């Protein structure tokens with residue numbers, strides 16, 4: 001039996017990479033995107049994988065959008081929730097000055113915390129019923145090496161770093177709080193990946209990063225809940 005994967009921010013970058021590879025594997029994908037009418041790559045995929053792919057409107061900066069997106073999925077079973085949608089505020093290679101110690105865009109910081117942190121909690125909670133329809137549901141919080149406090153020897157990127165560190169705390173707490181309901185929750189650091197966010201000089205192609213992540217997340221057992229993993233399946237220091 002195929003699994004159902006819900007992927008937020010699935011219209012480009014890592015999210016689109018997940019959708020593309022999972023559909024090719026025969027998995028069912030629910031894609032949450034801000035602008036479904038202009039999600040050209042997904043619309044193209046839908047032509048080939050019609051019954052397997054559904055596309056819904058999801059703006060993670062809008063609580064009503066999150067609630068109505070999740071409400072439409074009440075009858076669905078979700079095996080994997082990939083909480084992937086997120087922002088840096090431009091690209092890490094070009095736009096880090098907007099969140100440096102000397103020059104901070106506070107409005108951007110607020111937006112990043114809303115989308116990368118609070119919205120991830122809200123969507124996960126709203127989808128709890130659909131996750132509980134699965135035998136072994138897994139929530140993957142798309143975190144970052146930049147969310148690691150222990151590995152931070154570089155500084156800067158205050159807005160993004162604090163958002164991913166906070167997301168990690170949510171992942172860990174939800175892993176505890178949802179354990180009794182059988183829902184596993186992990187944080188994933190996908191590696192520095194060639195996307196608009198990561199910049200095009202990054203280490204990993206989307207294809208390689210996502211292939212490795214899929215291998216890791218599909219091999220996890222119940223005991224892995226609450227871990228912070230990288231794309232090799234290794235633990236990342238909190």
Ligand SMILES: NC(=O)c1ccc[n+]([C@@H]2O[C@H](COP(=O)([O-])OP(=O)(O)OC[C@H]3O[C@@H](n4cnc5c(N)ncnc54)[C@H](OP(=O)(O)O)[C@@H]3O)[C@@H](O)[C@H]2O)c1
Pocket residue numbers: 008009010011012013014015033034035058059060061083084085086087088115142143144145189190191192193194195196197198199202
């Ligand atoms: N690339 C890296 O090196 C790297 C490293 C570590 C972690 N990550 C994490 O991986 C995830 C995906 O990043 P990416 O590199 O694939 O970036 P990306 O190419 O910039 O894609 C970001 C995705 O998030 C969506 N998104 C942003 N704000 C949203 C909102 N308010 N509501 C709904 N969707 C929203 C975007 O939708 P639109 O197209 O509508 O803007 C897009 O689909 C992020 O959480 C990021 O922090 C990336």
